[in-house]
Amino acid sequence: MPDGVRPTRSLDRRRSPAVIKEHESLLRGVHMVLDAMLLGLVFGAVYAAQNLVRLELLAPDVPALLPFAEYQWVVLAAVAGWVVVLQVTGGYYSYRSASFGSLVWMQLRTGVAVAAILGFAIFALKDPSVSRSLILSFVAVGVCALSLERVAIKWLLDRIRSRHYNQRYVLVVGAGAQARELIASIDANPGRGYQAVGCLAPDVAAAASEGLDVLGTVEDLDAVLKSRPVDEVAFLMNDLPTARLGEWLPLCAREGVKARLFFLPPTLDTRDNYLETLNGIPSISFGIPPSRYWQLLVKRLIDVVVASAALLVAAPLLLVTAAAIRVTGPGPVFFRQIRYGLNKRRFTLLKFRTMVVDAENRRGELEALNEMDGPVFKIRNDPRVTRLGRVLRATSVDELPQLVNVLLGHMSLVGPRPPIPSEVDAYEPWQRRRLSMKPGITGPWQVSGRNRVDFQRWMHLDMDYVDNWNLLKDLKILLRTVPAIVRGTGAW
Numbered sequence: 001m002p003d004g005v006r007p008t009r010s011l012d013r014r015r016s017p018a019v020i021k022e023h024e025s026l027l028r029g030v031h032m033v034l035d036a037m038l039l040g041l042v043f044g045a046v047y048a049a050q051n052l053v054r055l056e057l058l059a060p061d062v063p064a065l066l067p068f069a070e071y072q073w074v075v076l077a078a079v080a081g082w083v084v085v086l087q088v089t090g091g092y093y094s095y096r097s098a099s100f101g102s103l104v105w106m107q108l109r110t111g112v113a114v115a116a117i118l119g120f121a122i123f124a125l126k127d128p129s130v131s132r133s134l135i136l137s138f139v140a141v142g143v144c145a146l147s148l149e150r151v152a153i154k155w156l157l158d159r160i161r162s163r164h165y166n167q168r169y170v171l172v173v174g175a176g177a178q179a180r181e182l183i184a185s186i187d188a189n190p191g192r193g194y195q196a197v198g199c200l201a202p203d204v205a206a207a208a209s210e211g212l213d214v215l216g217t218v219e220d221l222d223a224v225l226k227s228r229p230v231d232e233v234a235f236l237m238n239d240l241p242t243a244r245l246g247e248w249l250p251l252c253a254r255e256g257v258k259a260r261l262f263f264l265p266p267t268l269d270t271r272d273n274y275l276e277t278l279n280g281i282p283s284i285s286f287g288i289p290p291s292r293y294w295q296l297l298v299k300r301l302i303d304v305v306v307a308s309a310a311l312l313v314a315a316p317l318l319l320v321t322a323a324a325i326r327v328t329g330p331g332p333v334f335f336r337q338i339r340y341g342l343n344k345r346r347f348t349l350l351k352f353r354t355m356v357v358d359a360e361n362r363r364g365e366l367e368a369l370n371e372m373d374g375p376v377f378k379i380r381n382d383p384r385v386t387r388l389g390r391v392l393r394a395t396s397v398d399e400l401p402q403l404v405n406v407l408l409g410h411m412s413l414v415g416p417r418p419p420i421p422s423e424v425d426a427y428e429p430w431q432r433r434r435l436s437m438k439p440g441i442t443g444p445w446q447v448s449g450r451n452r453v454d455f456q457r458w459m460h461l462d463m464d465y466v467d468n469w470n471l472l473k474d475l476k477i478l479l480r481t482v483p484a485i486v487r488g489t490g491a492w
Contacts, residue, residue: 032083034149039079078135086110159191168194170194173240174238174240179212183212199212215228295470328388338420342438351401352397352398417443433463444464445462
């Protein structure tokens, strides 16, 4: 046995990777079936409760629900959609790394997606007999039921693993601060079921002096894998030669051991990194994680449905506004301006014209009156704004034509406001990240005071939205938009 390699302790032998994968696939399948059964029971319970309320407490003012058989397609669509969304977003994988909060959040965002899917289906089918309150109640109770189920499962698994059952043994290859931090993290979270069996270091003496449990040098990897139970090998690439991976990874693959590569600089924000392939070539990517893609798809679906409905409902107001602009003065009805969209894609933004025709040419003579800091130009009592324009701005009616931009995919209902190119040219480097989300008709700036918010605060609001975006945040902004419009705060 090589120097420095300790005799193995008596630990259970590992099962083969194929057996483990087959076992995990079986458990995932069972979990999916249990979820489907639980959701079916939830729908039945919600249906019975609503019928009871309607018949016993609200009769005869509110009619009873349709027979349960009429809701079979709703049950099947809801249950199947819920399970599929969870499968796509990783809801049936290991609970080791998940927190209680993340499990609940996964169910909440899945419930929002299911509600959006069912809402779109009901809208498309134009079936007025389907109870909207029943659907919303089912989604709400379903989120609670599946959240409680997962919290209970995780709590039970954590208790089991903290008693040293179902452990995964991790061999650390590397040393220094990165090794100490990783091992300390493993030791501090026994409920996740990982156990560090020791480390292999480039310099054994230096690693031992740092208090690490050293099993040998990196040259002893083959011997340690042959002699000790190891489920995963963590390669800390900050201190290791990348060229040796071609030698080490096949050793792990031969033993059926999972290999993890840690080679990110400690100063790099690694919240949104993930492994993917480009034309079959693997890479670690940074940016929007795959878990966001389905949410972005739902966001786009909501944009199309809501913008279409809003245009139909607001059609009389749009026609009256267009006629009023045409009658009250010369010039076009719409104001068109080039703006930056997602990642600086140029598009033509539409608004009802609220200024005189030569407003852009007169901007230079008014620069000294600018009341906004930063590269934004705003004047509270802008002399270029027409009398009708002030009313349109105060009520935000001038923004309604942007629903067309939403349908065309240039904008979203919610997002950072689309800037003009000259503003972006004056941005500080960190501020350009706000362009990584599709711009919106409303957003954090509009519901936080609009023109009363200074430029730096505006940018920070947008950065927080971009970095922490989710569908629930969009919903909150939409709900806050209506009172913001009614108040008219900062609308000038």
